[in-house]
Amino acid sequence: MECKVCLEPYDDSHKRPRVLPCGHTFCSPCIRGLVQDGYLPCPTCRTEHVIPGDYSFFPIVFEFEELLNRVKHTRGTPATSSSSSPSSVTSSGRPRRERGSAISKKLTNLKVEQESSMCQSTSACVRMRRQLAMYKASLVEWEREHRQLAGDLRRFVQLNEEVERLLAREREAVERMQLEGVDKTQQLRTARRTLIEVRSSQDTFDALNHGDFAQDEAEDWMLKCREAFPGVDAVRKSVKVRAATSKAVSQMFRETRNCSDVPLTPAEERYSDIISLADIFADQANSLTDPDPSAEESVSECLAVPQESVSDSLCLADEIVSEPIHVAEDSVFEAVRVEGSEADLVTDGEDADGGEGAEDDSTILRKVRHIQFTATVDLTAESLSLMREPVRAMLEAGEVYVVQEGQRHVRSAKLSLREDMICLHHLQEKHPPALARTISYCEVEAMLDYSYALTFLELAWPGSPPRRVYIRLSPDSGRGRQFVMLCSGEKGHSYANTNFLRVKNKGLRGECLQGGDYNFNSGVGGHNIIPGLACNGEYKRRDVTGSVGAVYTNALNGAQFYIRTRGRPAVNRFTVFGQVEKGLEVAAAAIALQDVKKET
Structure with missing residues (x-):
């Protein structure tokens, strides 16, 4: 028998027969030559087989080799005589088939069928081995993923521990402030008792001075508390990590509840249902507004206020009015309206000295609630x-x-x-x-649509609060984009804190306010930051009231602009890139000033 590719007979040394998973057999050299980039297309059925190694991956058909050897041996042995001598017949009288004699056609057919069946079984075994190899590779990959997930979980635990340490430092700082607050409160009480008990003028003056000193110390302490607490980093990290951890753990327990033979502990059972962030924040709010009853005495001690002091101005209000709270430079926190009973820790009755309980300054709690409210928001x-x-x-x-x-x-x-x-x-x-x-x-x-962008200039001068002029830039143009970049300071230079330069045609048609020299603030600068800006029909507009355009067209002063407060509709301008949409009266008020250069 011969290979169907090279048409050369098989042998048991060089051209050994190998079977493919599709069941077709070829010699080893031909299979080796057919391998390309880890694939082998069958020359008979065109099935592509994946080879994890080299051509030796395909097994040798040993039964086929044995069959070929027998055929060769049979062909090389001369046929024996079929005499009916006693040694050549069986006890039943049938001819005895001597060892090495020719195989009958029927037996040959049986051998071929058996060989074909064994080839199929071999192919099935190869396919099964390949499935086992792929399954093993999957198991190895899953083990790697579990190790990676375990590492991620350890890092997650480390993150929780880091936040715990951060909260512990914040708690220790609060405890130090609490102890200091107890001292300040005691000083106030002592000063009040002294003020009550004095009988002479000199003692009264001394008591008043002592009281002023105690109040100043207490005010300084409260200011330190407002500035130090809450620790934004600690609260924000805590909210984020707790929310993410609760969500992840609850989801994990819900999805893997039936994957373990070990029953869940009561502590683990509480994660079996999804915990909403709203519930988390509600619990946090309750923890802030409902203090531990065991701490009521100490809280009352810290918050009690003398009855004889200016109680009219410190009486407990029914609700807390919204007020701006300065939390950092250039940043104002707007407090929300909340019921006093919900927002504040309030003491009932009188303290040991007879003073009425009073509400604490809830600025810290408002900040905490606000951080909790916004910490988990993805700002996009x-x-x-x-x-x-x-x-x-x-x-x-x-x-x-x-x-x-x-x-x-x-x-x-x-x-x-x-x-x-x-x-x-x-x-x-x-x-x-x-x-x-x-x-x-x-x-x-x-997010900015340059074809219809709205910009604003905030004008200010002595004796007037900042007021805005809104300018609509349309359509999209190079000069309009340059104006936006100089308003935002995207490229570094900005119109911010520059003065207006002059008023042209004051009181007449064509009156306008000119500015935009961000380089020197004198009128000789205002370089273009976008090169190659032209002066063409793209900017041709009627010179109407409220139009905004470039004062000059050259590159050295091209960023200077004007705001037209009195139009000339009959005149065309070739540098217009915007129109005042709101606040033209602000520009008119600026023109009315005696010295326009004082405007910024």
Whole structure:
């Protein structure tokens, strides 16, 4: 028999027969030559077989070799005589088949059938071995993934331990402040008793001075508390890690509840259901508003206020009025309206000295609740565009900042909310406040539609609060983009803190306010930051009231702009890139000033 590829007979040394998983047999050299990039296409049925190693992966058909050897041996042995001598017949009289004699056709057919069946079994074994090999590879990969997950879990545990240490340091700082507060409270009580018991004028003056000193000390202590607590980093990390851990653990126990033969402990059972973040925050709020009854005595001691002191101004209000709370430079926290009984730790009755209980300053608790409310929010361009709670609350509080990271410095700018519009202020070379939530400048910039962008200039001069002029840039143009970049400070230079330069045609048609020299603030600068800006029909507009355009067209002064307060509709201008949409009266008021250069 011969190979179907090279048409040469098989042998038991070089051209040994090997069987493919599809059941077809070829010699070893041909199989080796057919292997390409780990695949072997069968020349007969075109089935592609994956080879994890070399051609020796396909087994040798030993039965086929044995059959070939027998055939060769039979062909090489001369046929014996079929005489009916006594030694050549069996006891039943049938001819005896001598060893090495020719095989009958029927037996040959049986051998061929058996060989084919064995080839199929061999192929089935090879396929099974391949499945076992693939299954083993899957098991090895799963073991690797479990080791990696175990490492991730260990890092997760380490993160929890790190937050625990952070909270422990925060708690120790609070305890130190509590002890200091007990001292301040005792000083106030002592000063009050002295003030009550004095009988002479000199003693009264001394008691008043002592009382003023004690009150100043107490005020300083309370100010330190407001500035030090809450630790934004500790609270925010704690909220995030607890929320993520609770969610992950509850999901893990819910999904793997029936995977272990060991019953869950009561502590583990509580994670069998999904824990919502709302429940977590509700528990946190309760922990803040419902103090431990065992601590009532110490709390009362710290919060009690003398009855004879200015109690009219310190009486417990029914509710706490919303008020701005300054938490960091350039950042204002807006307190929410909450019921006094819910927000504050209040003492009932009188203290040992007869003074009525009073509410504590709940600024710290408000900050804590606000951090809890916003800590788990993913601040993205999408969440900004939807502007749902608590993103709106963060914008209203002035806590959202964009960050532009450079090679040598970090620049940031505040995002504020005004008339339901998100306003991007100019970038400055400083880090955002500690309480701020940040988003990349690139993400915010991607939200900007240059074909209909709305920018604002905030004008201020002595005796007047900052007022805004809103300018709509339409359509999309190079000069409009340059104006946006200089308003935001994207490229480093900015119109911020520059003065207006002059008023042209004051009181006449064509009156306008000119500015934009960010280089020298004198009128000789204002270089283009976008090269190649032209003066063509793209900027051709009627010179109407409220139009905004470039004062010059050259590259050295091309960033200077004007705001037209009295139009000339009959005249065409070729540098107009925007129109005042709101606040034109602010520009008119600026023109009315005696010295326009005092405006910024």
